[in-house]
Amino acid sequence: GAVVSQHPSRVICKSGTSVKIECRSLDFQATTMFWYRQFPKQSLMLMATSNEGSKATYEQGVEKDKFLINHASLTLSTLTVTSAHPEDSSFYICSARDRSSGSNQPQHFGDGTRLSIL
Amino acid sequence: QKEVEQDPGPLSVPEGAIVSLNCTYSNSAFQYFMWYRQYSRKGPELLMYTYSSGNKEDGRFTAQVDKSSKYISLFIRDSQPSDSATYLCAITLGYNNNDMRFGAGTRLTVKP
Numbered sequence: 080g081a082v083v084s085q086h087p088s089r090v091i092c093k094s095g096t097s098v099k100i101e102c103r104s105l106d107f108q109a110t111t112m113f114w115y116r117q118f119p120k121q122s123l124m125l126m127a128t129s130n131e132g133s134k135a136t137y138e139q140g141v142e143k144d145k146f147l148i149n150h151a152s153l154t155l156s157t158l159t160v161t162s163a164h165p166e167d168s169s170f171y172i173c174s175a176r177d178r179s180s181g182s183n184q185p186q187h188f189g190d191g192t193r194l195s196i197l
Numbered sequence: 198q199k200e201v202e203q204d205p206g207p208l209s210v211p212e213g214a215i216v217s218l219n220c221t222y223s224n225s226a227f228q229y230f231m232w233y234r235q236y237s238r239k240g241p242e243l244l245m246y247t248y249s250s251g252n253k254e255d256g257r258f259t260a261q262v263d264k265s266s267k268y269i270s271l272f273i274r275d276s277q278p279s280d281s282a283t284y285l286c287a288i289t290l291g292y293n294n295n296d297m298r299f300g301a302g303t304r305l306t307v308k309p
Binding site: 085121123170172185190191 | 203205229231233238239240241242243246285287296297299300301302304
């Protein structure tokens, strides 16, 4: 089955640090990847859609300068939380859709990154 | 009104029970329906995926969609402790699947 790998799984760092999270599709190519944020006991909220070779599309209210997204290849997208502050602490999850399976196929999720800013 | 409503629970059942999880949605334009299972501190795992009204069965899991009522369900038969997780319903308009909307998730505990 489609496997999405996300790294790191856990980050604890000081306020003001920039943190990079990687999302890789291991056995398929993903033209589009998605970044979500999930607070405790709440559902996933889409932050941005990452398209290979072009700029990401951000959801309303998400600061593009704060959450930098790079989708340099068909198997890798990165999310960088710049100058992170405690309010950025959350569970960040990426997902990807198999490029070869058509546009109406579901997204496959990574295992998430738990970010804690002290 | 939220686009997708899902009772967050928690729901606790004994092992072997039939579990019924439900979501309602507000926009009849949504055409594709999914159920994801999420274990603690893990990403969601796709369980079921359907785009038509009616039932779809996969082992102990049955997904049911009623587009006329805008109501979707997931049934788990012979529930096991390993089924303990949060279950998320998700819907999309369908064409490009980029605008997936998730329910809040129902936390299920199956007690041995």
